[in-house]
Amino acid sequence: MGMALVDRALRADEYGEQVQGPAQDEEFVLMHCDNVEAAGFVSHLKLPHYVDFQAELELIRTLRRPAEPQAADARPAGADSLEASPLDASPLKASPLKENRA
Amino acid sequence: MTASPTTFDAPGYNFAYLDEQTKRMIRRALLKAVAIPGYQVPFGGREMPLPYGWGTGGMQLTAAILGTDDVLKVIDQGADDTTNAVSIRRFFARTAGVATTTRTPEATVIQTRHRIPETALSNDQILVFQVPIPEPLRFIEPSESETRTMHALGDYGVMHVKLYEDIATFGHIATAYAYPVSVDGRYVMDPSPIPKFDNPKLDMNPALMLFGAGREKRLYAVPPYTRVESLDFEDHPFAVQAWDEHCAVCGSRDSFLDELIVDDAGGKRFVCSDTDYCTQRLSEQETGR
Numbered sequence: 001m002g003m004a005l006v007d008r009a010l011r012a013d014e015y016g017e018q019v020q021g022p023a024q025d026e027e028f029v030l031m032h033c034d035n036v037e038a039a040g041f042v043s044h045l046k047l048p049h050y051v052d053f054q055a056e057l058e059l060i061r062t063l064r065r066p067a068e069p070q071a072a073d074a075r076p077a078g079a080d081s082l083e084a085s086p087l088d089a090s091p092l093k094a095s096p097l098k099e100n101r102a
Numbered sequence: 103m104t105a106s107p108t109t110f111d112a113p114g115y116n117f118a119y120l121d122e123q124t125k126r127m128i129r130r131a132l133l134k135a136v137a138i139p140g141y142q143v144p145f146g147g148r149e150m151p152l153p154y155g156w157g158t159g160g161m162q163l164t165a166a167i168l169g170t171d172d173v174l175k176v177i178d179q180g181a182d183d184t185t186n187a188v189s190i191r192r193f194f195a196r197t198a199g200v201a202t203t204t205r206t207p208e209a210t211v212i213q214t215r216h217r218i219p220e221t222a223l224s225n226d227q228i229l230v231f232q233v234p235i236p237e238p239l240r241f242i243e244p245s246e247s248e249t250r251t252m253h254a255l256g257d258y259g260v261m262h263v264k265l266y267e268d269i270a271t272f273g274h275i276a277t278a279y280a281y282p283v284s285v286d287g288r289y290v291m292d293p294s295p296i297p298k299f300d301n302p303k304l305d306m307n308p309a310l311m312l313f314g315a316g317r318e319k320r321l322y323a324v325p326p327y328t329r330v331e332s333l334d335f336e337d338h339p340f341a342v343q344a345w346d347e348h349c350a351v352c353g354s355r356d357s358f359l360d361e362l363i364v365d366d367a368g369g370k371r372f373v374c375s376d377t378d379y380c381t382q383r384l385s386e387q388e389t390g391r
Binding site: 021022025027028032044047048049050051052054056057058059062063066 | 153154155156178179180181184185186215216217234244245246247272273274276277278279295296297298299317318343345358359360361375
């Protein structure tokens with residue numbers, strides 16, 4: 001199935017499609033598949049990756065840290081923003097403008 | 103079979119699995135790699151009896167440099183007792199008859215996946231890295247001919263743009279492992295997916311460091327005492343990971359810690375990822391008492 005997808009991607013020229021991904025690049029595909037085992041990068045994911053994941057975890061926590069104090073600062077400004085989390089704040093709900101009008 | 107002059111117990115196989123011509127070819131490539139630090143040298147990769155992504159590149163390098171007197175240590179993510187490490191160690195014990203160890207100071211050749219040992223290395227040791235993707239520019243430029251030209255011209259602007267985009271989007275350089283380095287002020291190199299915590303250990307390391315990518319058939323090297331700088335900006339200097347916790351087993355505060363979830367309530371324990379470092383510290387503490 002994987003090879004079928006690659007095969008189709010390589011025919012981009014034939015179908016007059018724009019070549020924009022590495023799977024459509026003949027050179028790239030050959031370099032990665034011209035051997036007996038084109039088994040795929042996926043098989044190595046069976047190996048442990050906890051060191052990499054730990055590094056990513058630390059990074060994600062670092063990225064989140066400064067966001068929290070900012071969010072805390074923003075809260076006192078509008079009383080109704082206490083309930084609305086930034087994720088579910090739809091343009092209709094977040095209505096400081098409406099309230100000002102009212 | 104009985105006429106075999108060798109001491110290892112894998113009749114029919116050459117010493118360390120690969121044939122002598124292949125080993126010679128890899129050694130020639132290695133010499134070139136050492137002469138041009140950080141440059142990716144193509145080599146005629148052979149099929150190894152395990153799938154790509156499991157250390158075929160590192161194993162071919164190890165096979166090429168291994169001698170009968172060598173003492174081999176193999177680690178995977180810092181640990182001596184994971185499947186990959188155990189299998190590769192047994193493979194060379196059988197096909198080369200070399201002595202193996204788990205103790206870092208005793209080893210002459212250390213093959214590693216994704217970590218540099220915490221214990222400082224010496225100038226009579228060789229560290230062999232297993233590399234999945236040798237090209238640091240690959241995620242930016244998919245074409246091999248383009249990246250080779252970029253390396254030749256020292257055209258690394260895109261890499262800095264990538265790091266800058268991270269800062270613009272997230273406020274930090276969002277690369278936690280396989281953090282790009284500049285070797286001897288010339289080639290930008292992928293240090294294999296070691297956490298950036300290990301990057302400072304590459305700089306001026308007394309040990310020879312060899313990198314082998316089996317699928318891509320590329321090898322590169324960092325010779326002993328070579329300057330290796332992690333790419334950064336003046337106002338966003340490179341910084342390594344740090345933990346508030348210490349190792350639950352040996353109490354180390356300055357090693358790379360893995361976070362383990364130990365119960366259903368999300369309880370966590372932090373332990374050293376380098377198992378040998380942890381065991382050594384523990385035995386020191388026990389004998390010290």
